[in-house]
Amino acid sequence: MNTAGHSEATSPRGMELIPFRGLRYNPDRVGSLAAVTSPPYDVVVRPDGLHRLQDADPHNIVRLILPQAGSPSAGREQAADTLRRWLSEGVLTSDPEPALYVYEQRDTDGLLQRGLIGTLRVSDPAEGVVLPHEDVMPHIVADRAALMRATRANLEPLLLTYRGNGTAADVVDRTARHTPLLSTTTADGYCHRLWSITDPRDLAAVQADLAHHQALIADGHHRWATYRRLRAEHPSPSPWDHGLVLLVDTARYPLRVRAIHRLLHGLPVADALAAVADRFRVRRLGVSLPEALAALADASREGNAFLLAGDGAFHLVDRPDPALLARTVPADRPAAWRTLDATVLHATLLPHIWHIPENDPSRIAYIHDTAATVAKAEHDGGTAVLMHPVREEVVRDLARQGVTMPRKSTSFGPKPASGLVLRTMDL
Known part of the structure; x- marks a missing residue:
């Protein structure tokens, strides 16, 4: 296999x-x-x-x-x-x-x-x-x-x-x-x-x-x-x-x-959370980084989930509004692609919720190290979006179909x- x-x-x-x-x-x-x-x-x-x-x-x-x-x-x-x-x-x-x-x-x-x-x-x-x-x-x-x-x-x-x-x-x-x-x-x-x-x-x-x-x-x-x-x-x-x-x-x-995380420049965590409040479930986690990542892993088993950080806490964002996804995620791709966290981030959150162009390096950075992403967000006043890794079998199946994933979706090592x-x- x-x-x-x-x-x-x-x-x-x-x-x-x-x-x-x-x-x-x-x-x-x-x-x-x-x-x-x-x-x-x-x-x-x-x-x-x-x-x-x-x-x-x-x-x-x-x-x-x-x-x-x-x-x-x-x-x-x-x-x-x-x-x-x-x-x-x-x-x-x-x-x-x-x-x-x-x-x-x-x-x-x-x-x-x-x-x-x-x-x-x-x-x-x-x-x-x-x-x-x-x-x-x-x-x-x-x-x-x-x-x-x-x-x-x-x-x-x-x-x-x-x-x-x-x-x-x-x-x-x-x-x-x-x-x-x-x-x-x-x-x-x-x-x-x-x-x-x-x-x-x-x-x-x-x-x-x-x-x-x-x-x-x-x-x-x-x-x-x-x-x-x-x-x-x-x-x-x-x-x-x-x-x-x-x-x-x-x-x-x-x-x-492993996952590759996003650092959103010029978007304070409070503003990022306010924008998603009516469209996702948002929970503040008063825990350490390892515990927050464990919570993200648990939530990812049920559907799309992200961790936002940069204000000294971790915020678990999950359970997106299905109607929102239906309006914003392209329907001409396999279900495995449409349900990727990276797809929801790049098709829904970045353009429609936070109004951040993914091709603008002055607004978004891609960082592999989790702790470094959080530290930079806290230092710069931006928002860290922490991702859960994509399962290997999903990468395999999409590659077989000739379907490319959103950029910086995975980090093999x-x-x-x-x-x-x-x-x-x-x-």
């Missing part, structure tokens, strides 16, 4: 994962490998997390994936200059031969995840090789594309999953029994290890196995859309025909699914650390 959200059916031309010459930090030129890594660009909580990572080491990868300058264009040029300088100084060095990389993550709770990092052929949606399950925001795709053009690099892999439990997974596990290229433990407690696969027989076995499978985008919809845009801009064949990915076989290594292996188009 598929537990990751993608179809068991195969396409005539399945995944093509190609070896590449990885670009990696020279451990002799940086303070520590842990100090130069970062979460993916969209997980870094600005500005606190960004500043902390910049201060951790002058060569931290955030200086490439989230360059800070007077303007976006200046930031991109700064990132390109920084990458060139690190290459010339030997801070980053390329591996001698093309490889696929086995990447392992372990946490203190016993979670173990392994996958393959390589460059995947960028396919068209009609091929059904890579299945998205969320919409994307055009301005983010444009920003990522501009950064990749300027640096001529894939600076961090996106996360894909498939269901295999076959030869490729066997090669991954056999490789992980050897001495790794690198091993480091980051501040979040995760231990990261990396190996390379260069043996032609192993590479051929992996590629033959993957050719029979599809992948689900678990994390990185905007980067995949960026890959597709850049491929269209460059005559084929070119390095832009492929994009950097981490591919995890969830039959052997299941992922965790653990996510790969950025900075362990990069890809440049000029190698």
Whole structure:
């Protein structure tokens, strides 16, 4: 049974994962490998997390994936200059031969995840090789594309999953029994290890196995859309025909699914509650964050439910007016889509109740960390909208039907650390 959200059916031309010459930090030129890594660009909580990572080491990868300058264009040029300088100084060095990389993550709770990092052929949606399950925001795709053009690099892999439990997974596990290229433990407690696969027989076995499978985008919809845009801009064949990915076989290594929360700027909690009072049931919870999230989980079993925070308390908002939903939620999608919390938020609450455009980054932010979302709302005087995770089977069923979920509906993890292996188009 598929537990990751993608179809068991195969396409005539399945995944093509190609070896590449990885670009990696020279451990002799940086303070520590842990100090130069970062979460993916969209997980870094600005500005606190960004500043902390910049201060951790002058060569931290955030200086490439989230360059800070007077303007976006200046930031991109700064990132390109920084990458060139690190290459010339030997801070980053390329591996001698093309490889696929086995990447392992372990946490203190016993979670173990392994996958393959390589460059995947960028396919068209009609091929059904890579299945998205969320919409994307055009301005983010444009920003990522501009950064990749300027640096001529894939600076961090996106996360894909498939269901295999076959030869490729066997090669991954056999490789992980050897001495790794690198091993480091980051501040979040995760231990990261990396190996390379260069043996032609192993590479051929992996590629033959993957050719029979599809992948689900678990994390990185905007980067995949960026890959597709850049491929269209460059005559084929070119390095832009492929994009950097981490591919995890969830039959052997299941992922965790978490929610992505919303921070509504300029909307005090009192105003948000007043607007929903006659259309939802609202209850104030005088409890801690873990207890409030447990109450949200209970309410979500019965229907749509949200937690609002930012005024020092938690407010459980559930039981929406059915007539309101009938008027505002599009009826041309499957029932599983119409009843998603993210659908109700983006089709009903944001446009019709709170009058907030979802495409305006000055009004709405998407944050993965629950406590950080609440803290920012309290600090800024805005409203945190805390979400309950979508069940895996819902993601799977919608992806099978080709129906995309509202943007930022899910957070699969653990996510790969950025900075362990990069890809440049000029190698």
